[in-house]
Amino acid sequence: MAIPTTKDELLQAIRTNYSKLVCELSDIPVDQTNLLILQGHAKGTVMSINNLISYLIGWGELVLKWNKKSEDDKEVDFPETGFKWNELGKLAQKFYQDYSDLDFTTLCAKLDQTVLTIVELLEQKTNMQLYGVTWYGKWTLGRMIQFNTASPYQNAVGRIRKWKKEKK
Template sequence: MAIPTTKDELLQAIRTNYSKLVSELSDIPIDQTNLLTLPGHTRGTSMSINNLISYLIGWGELVLKWNKKSEDHKQVDFPETAFKWNELGKLAQKFYQDYADINFTTLCTKLDQTVLAIEELIAQKSNMQLYGVPWYEKWTLGRMIQLNTASPYQNAVGRIRKWKKEQKNEQYP
C-alpha cells in the first residue's frame, strides 16, 4: 500500500491494516497469547501476542498524547518522556509492562478503543493540518500518525502470520 498523503488515504490505510490485524487475532487460542514465542522488538528478545497488542496500544496512546499536548500548546517529549528515539526497544518493554496484567480479550478491546480514538482525531483534522505543514521536525501529523498506526498494524499482521505458520509446523511436523 502506498504511503498516505491525504486524510481519506490515511483513514483507509488504518482501517484496512487494522481489519487485517483483527482477522489474524480472531483465531488465536487464548492459551497461546501469553507465550513468549514471537521475536521481540529488541534483537535477541521474545514477546507474546499480548505484548504485541500492548505495543500497538502504547504507540496509539502516544499519538493521542502527542496531539493533545500539541493542541494545548505544551511541549511534546518525542517519542516519550524519558525515552529517546534510539531507545525504542526500551520503550517497547515499557509498553509490555504497562499492560502486563491485562488479558487478551481486554487488550483487544483496548486496542479497538485506541484505534477509534485515532480515527476520531483524524476526522477532526483537515488535509492541511494532516499533510500541509510540518508537525514534528520535517514530518507531517498525518505521516506521524501513519508511522505509528497503519504501518505497525501491517507489521504485526506479518509477524502473526509467520508465528502461526511456525506454530503449525511445530504442532504438525
C-alpha cells in the first residue's frame, strides 16, 4: 500500500491494516498470547502477542496525547516524556509494562477503542490540517499518525503471520 498523502487515504490505510490485524488476532488461542514468541521491538528481545497489542495501544495513546497537547497549545515531548527517539526499545518495554495486567481480550478491546478514537479524531480534521502543513520537524500530522498507526498495524500483521507459519 502506498504511503497516504490525504485524509481519505490515511483513514483507508488505518482501516485496512487494522482489519487485517484483527483477522490475524482472531484465531490465536488465548493460552498462547502471553508466550514470548515474537521478535521484540528492542534488538535481541522477544515479546508476546499481548506485548505486541500493548505496543500498538501505547503508540495510539501517544498519538492522541500529542494531538491533545498540540490543540491545547502545550509543548509536546516527542516521542514521550522521558524518552528520546533513539530509545524506542525502552519505550516499547514501557508499553509492555503499562498494560501487563490486562488479558488478551481486554487488550484487544482497548486497542479497538484506541483505533476508534483515532479514526474519530481524523474525521474531525481537514486534509489541510493533516497534510497541508508541517506539524513536527519536517513531518505533517497525517504522516506522524500514519507512522504510529497504519504502519505498525501492517508490521504487526507480518510478525503474527511469520509466527503462525513457523509454528505449523
